[in-house]
Amino acid sequence: KAGVTQTPRYLIKTRGQQVTLSCSPISGHRSVSWYQQTPGQGLQFLFEYFSETQRNKGNFPGRFSGRQFSNSRSEMNVSTLELGDSALYLCASSSGYNEQFFGPGTRLTVL
C-alpha cells in the first residue's frame, strides 16, 4: 500500500501571497487531518476532514482553510501569507479511529 503523499514537498512564497498544499491519503482512508509543525509551537492541529466534511478545526485564523474531495484527497489553503506561517505542514490519514499515518510534509518558507 502506498503511504500518504503530500505535494509539493517544498515551497517558497512571499508575504501576502497565497498557497495551496495537497494531500493524498492511503487508499481506503476517509479521514484526513492537517497539522502545523514549528520549532517554537511544536505540532498543532489545523483541521480534520471525514467524507468531505470538516469534523474539527484548530485555533488558527480564517486565513487557513481546507477541503476534502470525494476521492478523500485533501487540500489546505493559506491566504495572505505571513512570515510566521513558515512551517512544516503535515497531513495524516486513517481508516476511522485507528492509527493515523503521516505524510512526509510540505516545508513552506515565507519570505
Place this chain on the structure above:
Amino acid sequence: AQRVTQPEKLLSVFKGAPVELKCNYSYSGSPELFWYVQYSRQRLQLLLRHISRESIKGFTADLNKGETSFHLKKPFAQEEDSAMYYCALRPPQGGSEKLVFGKGTKLTVNP
C-alpha cells in the same frame, strides 16, 4: 483544557543504559494516549498506543490515570533509538481524531 507536557526537551543517555521519557497530560475524561517517533529524515510514525499494551522495539509505556502520566521506558537504550519522541492524546472515540501533541523530547543515545 487538553494539554500534553513533555518536561525534557533533550535527553542524552549512553548505549545500554535505561531510558525514560516523561509525559503528563491534562484532560477531563479518559483519552487515548500515544507515543509517536520521528527518526532523522523520516516521517512521524506511531510507536505505541496505551490500549494496545504492547512492547515495540523494547519500549513500553504505562498509563497512570492517578498521576495523569504516560511515561515511555526502555531498559537498555540502543543507538538506533536516537530520535524525536512525541507524546499525544486523542479524545475517546466519538467523532474526532484530533491529536494533541506534546512539544517532544529529543533522545540521543551515545555509543
